[in-house]
Amino acid sequence: MSEFVKALLECREDSRIPKEYDWFAPLLGDWEFDYYDVKEGKRGRHVEGEWLFRRTLDGTCIEDLFICPSRGTRESDPQPDGEYGAALRMFQPEMKGYDMVYTTRGSMSRLQVQREEGQIICTVLSDARAKWVFDRIAKDTFHWKNITVMEDGHWRTNCEVSAVRKKPADHGKVYEDCPIFDTGRYRLRLVEETDGADLLKVYSDKKAVPLFNSDNCHGDTFYYTTLERMEEAIRYWLWEYERKGFVRWSIFDRAVGEAVGTIELFHRDAEDYFTECGLMRLDLRSDYEKKECIKEILTPMTASAFCMFSCEMLAVKAVPEAKERIEALTELGFEERQEMLAGQNGMKYGFYWVLRKM
Incomplete structure (x- = not known):
């Protein structure tokens, strides 16, 4: 590490910013994001980017670096108005907020936070x-938008970013x-819980629901017609994750900026x-029930699932009508x-496809 970088990042204390005003602490680290222009709502x-946040100046x-397109896509997806910028945010006790400056090639902006x-x-x-507004800040995701306050007081969004924390996959x-x-598109x-509105389109889709696997789910057909019921299901899925019952991933299509489905996975031990x-x-x-979509979505999951769930095989249901699947x-x-999966109360379920560990 050069002396310049060491001096920039070195901190004798974790933070000299009072805890109640350390608003950017949840953003520290490395993020990848999807940027979208927004017009008339x-x-x-769509551009892929990255955003890096650090504590600096003791x-x-x-400080952050905003890189859009990302370093990995700058050559394959160049943008004439792309930015490789830096921001400094200095906490000011007297204003109980931050002075901020952001600069990129050809411009510099001063802001108060x-x-x-x-x-x-x-x-x-x-x-x-x-x-510029940061909202929906969670442990591994956040949302950002550039807005203009109109004469009637409502906010017009000009562009927005959906960010996900970069992290190595520790499948154990x-x-x-x-x-x-990440497959590229998905x-x-x-x-x-914020996926509710997107996923309601999935679980209220009468063409899609017959292809879902509701085996052994206590009569739940996964056909939901209200946002309230969808959000209730999501809360249950997150509860199961917390108790280590199963993992439910949302499938986010970066091309359209929406969740278009889910994948559930868990380890099963049984007598069958x-x-x-x-x-x-x-x-x-x-x-999205198309062969190429399904292959792209499942490929990274099938490569890692054996390790994640300590299993010797993967099993997926595909009813005869699901020809693309x-x-x-x-x-x-x-x-x-041809073997049947044994369910509760003696129920038997078929139409399973298996991939064995190599």
Whole structure:
């Protein structure tokens, strides 16, 4: 490490910012994100980027690097207005907030930062109507938007970012640190309550629901028609994750900025054929029930599931009507089994396809 970098990042204390004002602490670390232009409330251009946050200047300051397109995509997806910028945020006790400066090639902006109703709001000093807002901040995700305050007081979103923390996948600890899988187009990450509106489109899709696996689910068909019921299901899935029952990933399509399905996985031990088994449920919106979509979504999961769930086989249900799914499973190396999965109260379930550990 060079002396410059060492001096920049070295902190004698973890932070010199009072804890109650250390608003950016949850953002420290490395993030990858999906950027979208927004016009008339609709998402347009999509660009992949990265955002890196650190404490600097002996713990008195939060500095970040905003890189869009990301270093990994700058050559394959160049953008004429792309940014490779840096921001400094210095806490000022007298204002109980931060002074901020952001610079990238060709521009420099000064802002003041305050917190309002759980949002971190950065106001551009040269135009108080222009604000940069961090919201929906969670352990491994956050949302950011560039907005303009209109004359009637409502906020017009000009562009937005959905960020996910970069982290190595430690598959041996799936219930402690849920891994994120990225295929390029699709990102698979632990389901969140904020996915409710997107997933309602999946679970209210009458063409999709008959292809879902509801075996052994106490009569739940996974057909949900209200946001309240969808969010109730998501809370249950998260409860099961906390008690190490199963993991439910949301399938996020980066091209459209929506969750378009889920994958559930858990380790199953039983007295039937499907023991020492990773049992997988794949629920997709009907317009994604296509062979190539399914293959792209399942490929990273099948490569890692044996380790994550300490299993000798993976099992996925595919009813005869799910022709695209069956083609995808066949090309991924799954084989149809005639054995029945034993459920509760003596129920037997069929149409399972199996991939064995190599």
